[in-house]
Amino acid sequence: MQLRVAEVTEKLTAELLPVLTLYYPIFAAQHCNNPVNIQAVLGQFAERMVIEGVTRKGFYAGIEQLKKRAGASAFILNPQAFAELCKTALTANLPSLQDVMFEIIQRRGVERYNTQYQFSHELSRLINERKGAMIYQLTSIEFEKAIKSEYDSWAKRIAAGEQLPEARACLADHTKPDLPEYLKNPVEPTCRIAKLAAQRSQGKA
Structure with a gap:
């Protein structure tokens, strides 16, 4: 030493x-x-x-x-x-977990057919690529926990000096899965992340 x-x-x-x-x-x-x-x-x-x-x-x-x-x-x-x-x-400029969650919900919800949608940060893009599709299979609480776990893992890796991987080429999703209930009904959100999405959407309107 x-x-x-x-x-x-x-x-x-x-x-x-x-x-x-x-x-x-x-x-x-x-x-x-x-x-x-x-x-x-x-x-x-x-x-x-x-x-x-x-x-x-x-x-x-x-x-x-x-x-x-x-x-x-x-x-x-x-x-x-x-x-x-x-x-x-190294993590000073990362978006917050809430911001990442909001963008994934936007991308998988009202923006899911928008091929021009751009994430504000590469971390949001990466987590959406890796875990975003789980929004169609998990409950709102389970989805929130999955995104938080992925976010915490990458924050630690970035703090250790690891670079985020480049965006991968994805084929268009023609299956068009049904949206979960908390994205179908943003007026009466059923979880904290859906409430956040509804509030921010109203703020942008």
Whole structure:
């Protein structure tokens, strides 16, 4: 571990220190004012990154988030905070579970025959490809649980640095399965996700 920490410390000296100096000058002036302090402080940052399992991709995403948070009084910069920032940075721009659910319901409901429909995020598109058809076989509660499980799984994989797979070519579905009751009757939705879909549809009207 010591060798790994030393390697990461060297990387932080080259790539994190300039960011700290430019975006966090008070922190840099207090903690990085001479070579000895620089090595000690960045060594602590490196150690937390190694312990927390921060990936290379997560590190660079964390750097970008660090720049965006500069000047925010609520963010206190320290080794643990930076490591956590790196781990969550890759999922910072993901749509919420509710947004994903809403778009899948839209695509499988009122937009199911619209060949031009576009998802707002690739994660919504992927989950729809993998689990969206289950809306025709499961109850509303079962479907909600299935989508949540898939969403949580991909969020973890993205946080670990995994890329979303490209869209697959799909043949047109000519079977046209019947819609479940909670999509047929959006005026009186029977579950939370259908209520969400109805509310957002009314909001767009």
